[in-house]
Amino acid sequence: MDNTSTAPSLLSAAPPVSPLLSIERVVKDYQTDGESVRALDEVTLQMESGEFVALVGRSGCGKSTLLHLAGAMDFPTSGHVRLNGVATDHLDEAQLTTLRREKVGFIFQSFQLLHTLSVVENVELPLLLAGHAHPRPRALDRLAEVGLAELAHRMPHQLSGGQMQRVAIARALVHSPRILLADEPTGTAILELLREISRDQKTAILMATHSTEAAAFVDTTIRMRDGRIVD
Ligand SMILES: Nc1ncnc2c1ncn2[C@@H]1O[C@H](COP(=O)(O)OP(=O)(O)OP(=O)(O)O)[C@@H](O)[C@H]1O
Numbered sequence: 662m663d664n665t666s667t668a669p670s671l672l673s674a675a676p677p678v679s680p681l682l683s684i685e686r687v688v689k690d691y692q693t694d695g696e697s698v699r700a701l702d703e704v705t706l707q708m709e710s711g712e713f714v715a716l717v718g719r720s721g722c723g724k725s726t727l728l729h730l731a732g733a734m735d736f737p738t739s740g741h742v743r744l745n746g747v748a749t750d751h752l753d754e755a756q757l758t759t760l761r762r763e764k765v766g767f768i769f770q771s772f773q774l775l776h777t778l779s780v781v782e783n784v785e786l787p788l789l790l791a792g793h794a795h796p797r798p799r800a801l802d803r804l805a806e807v808g809l810a811e812l813a814h815r816m817p818h819q820l821s822g823g824q825m826q827r828v829a830i831a832r833a834l835v836h837s838p839r840i841l842l843a844d845e846p847t848g849t850a851i852l853e854l855l856r857e858i859s860r861d862q863k864t865a866i867l868m869a870t871h872s873t874e875a876a877a878f879v880d881t882t883i884r885m886r887d888g889r890i891v892d
C-alpha cells in the first residue's frame with residue numbers, strides 16, 4: 662500500500678531496548694513571519710516501557726511540540742530523538758512512516774476522527790494503512806476494551822465528546838504501539854483507562870495535561886516552562 666519495502670526489516674531488526682524513548686538536548690525553533698520562536702530549549706527526557714508520564718505547564722510552554730517530536734512527527738532543530746532504539750534523524754520519510762505506524766499511537770487534542778467512516782472503520786484504519794487484510798476483529802476488541810463495543814457501527818457525529826475520545830484511544834492502540842502520546846486527554850475515567858493500559862500492556866504513555874488530578878494517576882510528572890523542563 663505504500664513504499665516502505667525496505668523499512669520494516671530495518672526497524673524490526675532493532676533489539677528490545679532501554680530506554681524506549683530518549684530525547685537528548687532537543688531544541689525546536691519555529692519560524693513565523695521571519696521571526697523565530699524557540700518552542701523547546703535543550704529538553705532531555707527518557708522513558709521506559711510501561712511508564713506513565715504527565716507533562717504539565719502553562720499554555721505555550723512546549724508540551725504539544727515535545728509530543729510531536731517524541732512521535733517522530735516532526736524533527737528537532739538540534740538534538741536527538743531515539744525511539745525504540747532507532748535514531749530518528751537517520752531515517753528517511755518512508756522509514757519514519759513505518760516507525761510511527763508500528764511503534765507509536767497518538768491521541769490528538771481534537772481526536773481527528775474521520776467523519777465519513779463509522780466508529781469501527783476509524784479504529785481499523787491504522788491496520789489497513791499498515792497492510793493488514795482483516796483488521797475488523799482487532800478493531801472490535803480494542804473498542805470493547807474502551808467500553809464501546811455497542812457503538813461500533815455508529816458514525817462519529819452520533820457520539821458524545823467522551824465517547825469520541827475513547828474511539829481515538831482505541832484507534833491509537835489498535836496496532837499495539839510501544840508508546841502512546843496523548844495530547845490533553847480529559848476526564849477521570851480516561852486517566853484511569855490510560856493507567857490500566859500502561860500497567861497491563863506495558864505501553865509507555867506520555868501525556869500533555871492541564872489536569873491537576875493527573876498527578877495521582879501517573880508515575881512521573883514533568884513540569885515545563887518556556888520550552889524547558891523545570892522539575
Ligand atoms: N507551527 C508553529 N509555528 C510557529 N510557532 C508555533 C507552532 N506550533 C507551536 N508554536 C509555538 O511554540 C510554542 C509552544 O507551543 P506548544 O503547542 O508546544 O505549547 P503547549 O504547551 O502544547 O500549549 P497548550 O497547553 O496551549 O496546548 C508556543 O509559543 C507556540 O506559539
Ligand SMILES: [Mg+2]
Pocket residue numbers: 724725726844869
Ligand atoms: Mg498543546
